Structure formats: C-alpha cells, structure tokens
Amino acid sequence: MIEITKLTKQADNKLILRGIDIKVSKGETVAILGPNGAGKSTLLKIIAGLIKPTSGLVKMKGLDIKKDGFEIKKSIGYLPHASLLYDHYSPLENLVFFGKLYGVEQVEERAVQLVKEVGLSFFLHDPVKNFSRGMVQRIAIARAIIHDPEILLLDEPHTGLDQGAMTILNNVILTMKNKGTTTLMVTHDFKQAAEICDRIIIIKNGKLVDDFQVKDQSIELVTEKYARQLEGVS
Amino acid sequence: MNLVKSALLLAKKDLFSEWKTKQVLVTQIIFASLVIVVFSFAFDPSNNMTKAVIPGIIWVIIVFAGILGLNRSIVSEQRNDTMYALLVAPMEPAGIYLGKFIANFTMIMIVETIAIPFLFLLFDFNMAGSIPYFILIIFVGSFGFVSIGTFLAALAGNSKSSEMLLPLLLFPIASPVLIGVTQATRIVLSDMSKLSSALAWTQMVTSYDVIFFVISLFLIDYVLEV
Amino acid sequence: MSMNLEQEKPLLPDSPLSKSKSAYLPKVLLGSTIITMLTSIYFIFLYAEEEKTMGAAQKIFYFHVSSAWVAFFAFFITCLFSILFLVKRQRIYDTYAYVSAEIGVVFTIIVLTTGPIWAKSAWNTWWVWEPRLITTLILFFLYIAYIMIRQMDGVWDKKARLASVFGIIGFVDVPIVFFAIRWWQTKLHPVVFGEGSDQSGGGIAPSMLAALLISILAFTILYAYLLNKGVTLENLKIKVEQYKEKLRMDIEN
Numbered sequence: 001m002i003e004i005t006k007l008t009k010q011a012d013n014k015l016i017l018r019g020i021d022i023k024v025s026k027g028e029t030v031a032i033l034g035p036n037g038a039g040k041s042t043l044l045k046i047i048a049g050l051i052k053p054t055s056g057l058v059k060m061k062g063l064d065i066k067k068d069g070f071e072i073k074k075s076i077g078y079l080p081h082a083s084l085l086y087d088h089y090s091p092l093e094n095l096v097f098f099g100k101l102y103g104v105e106q107v108e109e110r111a112v113q114l115v116k117e118v119g120l121s122f123f124l125h126d127p128v129k130n131f132s133r134g135m136v137q138r139i140a141i142a143r144a145i146i147h148d149p150e151i152l153l154l155d156e157p158h159t160g161l162d163q164g165a166m167t168i169l170n171n172v173i174l175t176m177k178n179k180g181t182t183t184l185m186v187t188h189d190f191k192q193a194a195e196i197c198d199r200i201i202i203i204k205n206g207k208l209v210d211d212f213q214v215k216d217q218s219i220e221l222v223t224e225k226y227a228r229q230l231e232g233v234s
Numbered sequence: 235m236n237l238v239k240s241a242l243l244l245a246k247k248d249l250f251s252e253w254k255t256k257q258v259l260v261t262q263i264i265f266a267s268l269v270i271v272v273f274s275f276a277f278d279p280s281n282n283m284t285k286a287v288i289p290g291i292i293w294v295i296i297v298f299a300g301i302l303g304l305n306r307s308i309v310s311e312q313r314n315d316t317m318y319a320l321l322v323a324p325m326e327p328a329g330i331y332l333g334k335f336i337a338n339f340t341m342i343m344i345v346e347t348i349a350i351p352f353l354f355l356l357f358d359f360n361m362a363g364s365i366p367y368f369i370l371i372i373f374v375g376s377f378g379f380v381s382i383g384t385f386l387a388a389l390a391g392n393s394k395s396s397e398m399l400l401p402l403l404l405f406p407i408a409s410p411v412l413i414g415v416t417q418a419t420r421i422v423l424s425d426m427s428k429l430s431s432a433l434a435w436t437q438m439v440t441s442y443d444v445i446f447f448v449i450s451l452f453l454i455d456y457v458l459e460v
Numbered sequence: 461m462s463m464n465l466e467q468e469k470p471l472l473p474d475s476p477l478s479k480s481k482s483a484y485l486p487k488v489l490l491g492s493t494i495i496t497m498l499t500s501i502y503f504i505f506l507y508a509e510e511e512k513t514m515g516a517a518q519k520i521f522y523f524h525v526s527s528a529w530v531a532f533f534a535f536f537i538t539c540l541f542s543i544l545f546l547v548k549r550q551r552i553y554d555t556y557a558y559v560s561a562e563i564g565v566v567f568t569i570i571v572l573t574t575g576p577i578w579a580k581s582a583w584n585t586w587w588v589w590e591p592r593l594i595t596t597l598i599l600f601f602l603y604i605a606y607i608m609i610r611q612m613d614g615v616w617d618k619k620a621r622l623a624s625v626f627g628i629i630g631f632v633d634v635p636i637v638f639f640a641i642r643w644w645q646t647k648l649h650p651v652v653f654g655e656g657s658d659q660s661g662g663g664i665a666p667s668m669l670a671a672l673l674i675s676i677l678a679f680t681i682l683y684a685y686l687l688n689k690g691v692t693l694e695n696l697k698i699k700v701e702q703y704k705e706k707l708r709m710d711i712e713n
Contacts, residue, residue: 012615013705045460070324073322078322082318084316086247102324393612406605407633410633
C-alpha cells in the first residue's frame with residue numbers, strides 16, 4: 001500500500017531523514033516511535049504530500065506521489081497536532097466544507113453521523129472556538145475520516161486527550177482497520193501503540209533502527225525494544 | 235473544471251465565514267470612511283480644485299482598504315494550520331489561489347460600492363463623465379490589484395511580519411495598475427472628450443491583469459509549497 | 461571538548477580541492493576590470509569632447525548610464541537564476557540570484573544619486589519625474605522587497621523559493637512599469653522630457669559614444685567580477701555552516 005524507498009529530507013544543511021525504506025501493506029496499523037527530533041512528523045508530512053522529499057521515492061497504491069499526487073491525496077486522511085478546523089465554524093460546517101472538498105456524496109448526512117459517532121451531537125451548531133482540546137480533537141478526527149480514507153496518517157493523536165476522546169479515537173482507528181484502512185501513527189504513547197498497532201517502527205536520527213510485529217498487545221516488548229535503541233542515544 | 239469547483243467552494247467558505255463574523259468587511263468600510271474624512275481635512279471639499287484629487291482619493295481608498303483584507307485572507311488560514319488542510323486535500327494550489335482571489339475580489343467590490351458613493355456624496359461631486367465606463371475601470375483596476383495582491387499576500391504570509399512585508403512587495407509591483415487606473419478614472423470622471431485615451435489606459439491595465447493573473451496561477455505552486 | 465574538535469578536523473574533506481579549481485577566473489576578471497576601467501577613465505576624461513553647455517558635469521553621464529545598464533542587467537540575471545533555481549532546485553543558482561540582486565542594489569543607488577546631479581546641471585532641477593528615473597526608483601524598491609524576502613526567518617530553501625518567485629514577478633513588472641510611466645508622462649506634458657538623458661543635445665558625438673561604450677563594457681566586467689567574488693564568499697559561508705552543522709552532530713552523537 002505504502003512503499004518508501006531511500007527517502008531523504010534536508011532542511012538548512014540538516015539531514016532530517018537519511019535514507020528510509022518502509023513497506024506497509026494494506027490494512028496494517030503501524031506505530032512510528034522515536035525520540036523528539038527524529039524526523040517522525042516530517043516523514044508523515046512527506047507521505048501526506050505536504051512536504052517534498054529531497055530525494056527518494058514515495059509510492060502509494062502503486063502511484064508515485066510526485067506524479068499522481070492529486071489521485072493519492074483523495075485517499076489520505078491526515079490528522080496532525082493542529083486541528084485543521086476553522087474556529088468560527090461549527091463542527092457541521094467544518095465537516096461539510098471538507099467533505100465537499102473531497103467530493104463526498106450526501107455530505108450533510110455523513111457529517112451529522114460522524115459528529116454523532118464522536119459523541120458531540122449536542123454541539124453540532126456551536127462554533128469550534130468554544131470547544132475544549134478534547135472536543136476539538138474529536139471533531140478533528142471526524143474531519144480526517146470524512147472521506148473514508150484508505151490511508152490514515154495520525155501525528156500524536158493521543159496527546160492531551162481526555163479518557164472519553166481517547167476511547168473514541170481508538171474505536172475510530174479500530175473500525176477503520178476492520179474496513180481495511182492502512183494506518184500510520186506517530187506517537188509517544190507506548191500503551192496505545194501496543195494496544196492498537198500490529199507493527200512498530202522505531203526511527204532515530206532520521207534512520208529506521210527497528211521494525212517489528214507486536215503480538216498480544218504486549219507493552220513489555222515495545223518498551224524493551226525501544227530502550228535498547230535509546231541506549232545508543234545517551 | 236475541478237479547479238474552478240474547488241475554488242468556488244473555498245471562496246464560498248471564506249465569504250460565508252466573513253458573513254458570520256463581519257470582521258474584515260466592517261473594518262474595511264470604516265477604514266475607507268476614515269480615509270475620506272481625513273481627506274476632507276486635507277483638501278477643502280467646498281473648493282473646486284478638490285475635484286481634481288477625487289480620482290486619486292478613490293484609488294487610495296481601494297488600495298489601503300484592499301490591503302487590509304488581502305493580508306487577512308491568508309493569515310486566517312494559518313490559525314489551526316487550516317492551510318495544511320487545504321494542501322493535503324485533493325485541490326491544486328492554483329485552486330486555493332483562485333478561491334482566495336474570488337473571495338477578496340468580491341469583498342473589495344462590496345467596499346467600493348459603499349465607499350465610492352459615500353465619497354461622492356461627502357465631496358459633493360457631480361459626475362461629468364460616464365458611469366458605465368467608470369464602473370468598467372474600477373472593475374478592471376480592482377481585478378489587477380487584487381489578483382497580484384492575493385498572490386503576494388500568499389508569498390508574504392510565510393513571514394511572521396506579513397502585514398508589514400505585503401505593502402512593500404505589492405506597491406512597486408502594482409504601480410503600473412495604479413498609474414493606469416488613476417489616469418483613466420480622472421478622464422472618465424471629468425473630461426469625456428479624451429475617452430479614447432482612457433480606453434487605451436484601460437486596455438493597458440487589462441493586459442497587465444491578464445499577464446499577472448496567468449503568472450500567478452503558474453507560480454502559486456512554488457509559493458504554497460511547505 | 462577542544463580535543464574532540466581537533467580530532468574531527470581530518471574528517472572535513474575537499475576544502476583545498478575546490479580552491480585551486482576556479483582560482484584563475486577571478487584573477488582574469490580582476491585584471492580585465494582594472495584594464496577596462498582605466499581605459500574608460502582615459503576615454504571619459506581625456507578622449508571624449510567636453511559637452512558645450514554643461515561642461516565637466518556631463519562626464520557623470522558615462523557612469524550614470526553604465527550603472528543603470530548594470531542595475532537592470534543584474535535584475536535580469538537574478539530573474540534568470542531564479543527560474544533556474546525553481547526548475548533545478550540547486551542552491552548555487554539561488555546564490556547567484558541573491559548576489560546579483562545585492563550588486564544590483566549598489567548600482568541602483570549609484571544611478572539614483574548620479575541621476576539628480578545630472579538633472580541639476582541639465583534641467584536645473586534635482587529630481588525629474590522622468591520615465592527612466594522613476595522606473596529605476598521602482599526597480600530600487602523591487603530590489604529592496606526582494607532582499608526583505610531573503611531576510612525572513614525560516615529555512616533557506618523556503619526563502620530561496622519565495623525570493624525566486626518574486627524575482628520573476630519583479631522582472632516581468634519592470635518593462636510594464638517603464639511603459640506605463642512613459643505613456644503617463646507623454647500624456648501629461650508632451651515632448652518636454654520625452655527624450656531622456658542619453659539623447660539630450662540631439663545626438664551624441666562619436667568620441668562620447670566610444671567613451672560610453674567602453675565604460676559600459678568596464679562596468680559589465682566589474683559586475684561579473686563582483687558576482688564571482690560574491691558567490692565565492694557566499695559559498696564559503698554556506699560551507700562554514702555545513703561544517704558547523706557536522707561538528708554539532710558529531711558532538712550530539
């Protein structure tokens with residue numbers, strides 16, 4: 001589904017990514033772990049098509065992102081740390097606008113249903129600026145999946161969430177997974193990573209240092225492997 | 235086709251949000267009125283000589299009120315990084331430019347339809363020339379100013395002090411438009427015998443519009459890259 | 461820590477190599493700049509006839525026109541390298557565009573200072589709203605705007621990209637500005653200043669023309685020399701930054 005070969009990214013003489021090769025097959029849920037400044041978010045932005053790589057190849061669904069970026073964008077849902085929502089718009093207006101942008105059919109019904117799924121039906125018509133961080137994040141999740149993306153890119157989705165929002169987020173990811181969506185998730189939260197994901201990638205200094213499968217949601221395995229990689233850092 | 239559709243969608247979004255908050259438009263109109271009042275101090279409205287500066291005042295209003303909105307239209311997309319949302323959506327950068335252009339152009343048109351009659355009223359200006367030509371010139375001039383202005387606002391938006399950078403970029407580039415339209419406006423407002431010359435100016439501004447609109451559509455990809 | 465740095469030194473390669481490679485070009489340029497400059501000074505002050513009405517003040521005209529030529533030519537080079545940068549995305553093109561713009565600012569300032577001196581003796585007024593002069597003024601503002609974009613904070617490739625875009629837009633704008641201003645002027649006061657500085661007095665004496673051409677040549681070579689030097693300097697700066705970055709990384713890891 002996602003094929004990344006020899007990806008590098010340079011900004012201001014600084015190599016952020018130095019030759020990354022990843023292959024993710026359809027339906028996988030992959031967590032990307034790593035210390036701060038390792039290039040995780042940059043990697044996600046490149047896959048989302050926001051940043052152009054310095055060199056290397058990114059292919060999704062067999063299409064090269066450089067040539068068929070437009071086609072690929074239609075099937076990507078991207079949720080960064082910022083909410084990507086318009087402050088003075090209500091959840092419904094936000095979702096309808098983005099839904100239309102992605103060419104979603106029967107966008108109103110879909111938007112209302114999504115808001116209901118994230119448990120904010122009572123706030124359907126309130127402007128987003130009055131919402132708390134957790135509520136905003138719920139709508140942001142709904143925004144990212146409004147067009148039923150085949151690839152879901154999440155950048156630290158669990159940070160700053162209340163328990164309710166976290167459960168909803170996990171449910172959304174699991175539902176999407178059952179539908180066959182490929183998910184890439186940058187995170188610091190080992191517990192969530194072990195619970196939701198079936199594969200973990202560790203990135204350090206712009207290089208891929210570990211790549212393994214998780215079985216039985218074992219946190220121990222994740223922390224142990226991560227600690228082993230981090231020893232080299234300090 | 236898709237380009238125009240997404241551009242219209244974006245423009246509708248911008249105008250609707252403006253309709254909800256009325257922030258920019260109200261500021262622009264009040265600003266325009268204040269400029270008129272300040273000009274009435276500077277040039278005595280009862281003096282006949284003042285008629286000569288009316289074309290200049292019109293364009294000073296449009297330019298300064300316009301620049302407020304231009305900067306705003308790009309900066310507003312930086313809150314919550316909504317510009318990223320537009321960039322990751324299946325939408326060409328040219329569509330974003332076009333959408334912003336349509337929204338800005340509509341807003342400046344609204345400001346003009348309110349501010350210019352107000353100006354004529356306060357300065358007791360009797361139209362000696364032709365209103366259709368006047369409207370045509372205002373339209374063509376605003377088009378050029380807003381098209382290059384939207385583009386440069388997107389460029390300046392990358393800077394933290396975009397509101398200071400934008401005028402520095404925009405005024406030198408837009409100077410041909412401003413020369414052309416002030417000349418043409420002066421002619422159609424007072425001296426219809428030189429209409430052919432006014433039309434020649436309008437043609438020049440129109441060709442400027444076309445050149446820079448096309449260049450902007452081509453180069454906007456490089457400006458909006460992250 | 462200083463011990464550490466000593467050890468890293470041999471890791472930094474290829475600095476002496478690049479030095480020897482292009483060493484002869486600046487020397488050639490410097491030599492030809494000196495020769496043509498001296499020749500042009502000889503031609504301007506000794507060979508060319510003195511203008512009848514203005515006297516010695518007219519001599520400034522040679523420097524004025526030559527700097528004006530370089531000012532516009534430099535912007536053309538900036539535009540050219542801006543396009544090259546956007547297509548190829550290599551830093552060297554951007555460096556050329558930037559250095560060319562910097563040199564352009566200097567020559568634009570020369571034009572804008574010699575212009576009024578000329579105007580004072582030719583038309584008895586310091587500033588004339590004359591097409592060429594105003595276009596140069598606008599060019600000056602465009603250069604300033606270009607350099608302001610370069611002063612933004614952010615990574616270099618973003619600044620380079622935006623500056624390149626502005627370089628192209630600005631270059632397209634310059635002829636339109638000139639055309640618009642000329643038209644505007646002739647509409648307002650026909651024929652008074654319709655003819656600009658370099659045709660005043662109805663044509664130009666052959667000796668003056670020779671002096672002018674030689675000084676234009678001299679200024680162009682001077683520009684090439686400055687461009688070459690500026691780019692070398694800029695490249696060295698970039699290299700220092702890269703070495704610093706390398707050291708920083710080595711310390712971190």
